[in-house]
Amino acid sequence: MTRKFNNVYVADSYTIAGVYEKDGPIADYFDLVYDKDLYYGCDTFEKAEEKMLSNSISKLISHAKLIDSDVDYIISGDLENQIAASDYALRDFNIPFLGIFSACATFGEGLYLASNLIEGKMAKNIIVSTSSHNMAAEKQFRNPTEYGAPKKKTTTFTSTGAASMLVTSKKSRIKITSATCGIVQDKGITDVNNMGAVMAIAAADTLKRHLKDLNIKPDYYDLILTGDLGIYGKEILIEYMKDSGYDLSRNYNDCGLILYDRDKQNVFAGASGPSSSALTLSAYIIKEMLRGKYRKVLIVPTGAIFSPTRAFQKDSIPSIAHAISLEVSE
Amino acid sequence: MKDRYNEIVMKHTPKEDVIKNALLVFLYGGILGAFSEFLLRCYVMWFNLPRKEAGVAVILTLIIIASILTALGVFDVCVSKLKSALIIPITGFAHSMTSAALEYRKEGLVLGIGANIFKLAGTVILYGIVSVYVFGIIRILIIGG
DSSP states (O other), X not given: OEEEOSSXXXXXXXXXXXXXXXXXXXXGGOSEEOOSOSSTTSSSHHHHHHHHHHHHHHHHHHHTTXXXXXXXXXXXXXXXXXXXXXXXXXXXXXXXXXXXXXXXXXXXXXXXXXXXXXXXXXXXXXXXXXXXXXXXXXXXXXXXXXXOOOOOTTOOEEOOEEEXXXXXXXXXXXXXXXXXXXXXXXXXXXXXXXXXXXXXXXXXXXXXXXXXXXXXXXXXXXXXXXXXXXXXXXXXXXXXXXXXXXXXXXXXXXXXXHHSOTTTSOOTTOEESHHHHHHIIIIIIHHHHHHTSOXXXXXXXXXXXXXXXXXXXXXXXXXXXOEEEEEEOO | OHHHHHHHHHHTSOXXXXXXXXXXXXXXXXXXXXXXXXXHHHHHHHHOOOHHHHHHHHHHHHHHHHHXXXXXXXXXXXXXXXXXXXXXXXXXXXXXXXXXXXXXXXGOIIXXXXXXXXXXXXXXXXXXXHHHHHHHHHHHHHHOX
């Protein structure tokens, strides 16, 4: 269902990106780029992800001139088993923590929950965070990181970075106006190297329900963004939505195609991972909204919520997408 | 509607360049084979080894080169260019073991490297041994040893 909000705003955000994101088209928008290597000064990739996430939260808190006790909740999740990056990063803070998992749609779920808590006056300041690390994800979901098996064209490339966003009840220029919670979808696709095809159906379902509930057309928004469908998932979504009578050909793009430049970078179908949509939204979209390029943006982070064990057992892959509508307030 | 979605998925799923990749692998794999033969003849000449033992030395050389390239982080880049030409020969086997060893060294020598080094290579060993038995038996039955 779609919730409408009157008192939910985005106060601030802080983004940290890595080596590959630095070569992408929106590199200048990140608050911090760590481009020395993928270790972020730590001895394992998992610790590197934890530190990136922890830093993005602490930098956001200090940037927003808050202290820990001003923040009611941190809602965070990531791709590691047991959402380890979030669990371990949150040891550094004296703030109530809600750990969530929607795979690459985690940031969407976090924003949905935060907006509801704030609109319901159950919280004033909530930090929504997420992270992903190319190598930590590669190791967990695919092969050892240095192993070079030939990859399919539909493969996506997990982004490296962490993003934290401060959602608040205090008026600011960016308002979260509505949000639609995802429903789990599964079209029987078993190919773990074609996540765009797995997730496009979830994006389509959430998008259709969002537009129907609010009785608006896609052109209501200056920009509609999905999280990490990649180039082929984007094509699938456009055609599938066209079949259902919605025209996405003019104002729709995918964060996975904004974060990286497929022509110059060897990223196959595009970026993926929770930080794909989180970095694009928190760094690029928010800043461009403040500059006046976009006034109304709908972001639909998409997640393939699959377990490697179930995938090895040849089960099909479920997916989910949550939609968050952001508008520049007067 | 399920069928319609899957139709659209099929339409927008790009075909892998099977023939182009196969030709590439044929070419690069062939070059690797020719290089090995060259090395073999060199070993025979330089070290005065019989051909069979020189072959073992060539295999060891390839394993060492593949492992060092893996450790330097170069091998996976080469694979993205040369495809299975590097994965199918012994170089791929060495690569799978070295990459697993690198990955799990943080988890200890026994339960990390020890338990995981054959993560990818184990299947080659298992089915290698099984097929050796099967074809050995067939050989004995047909030509008597």
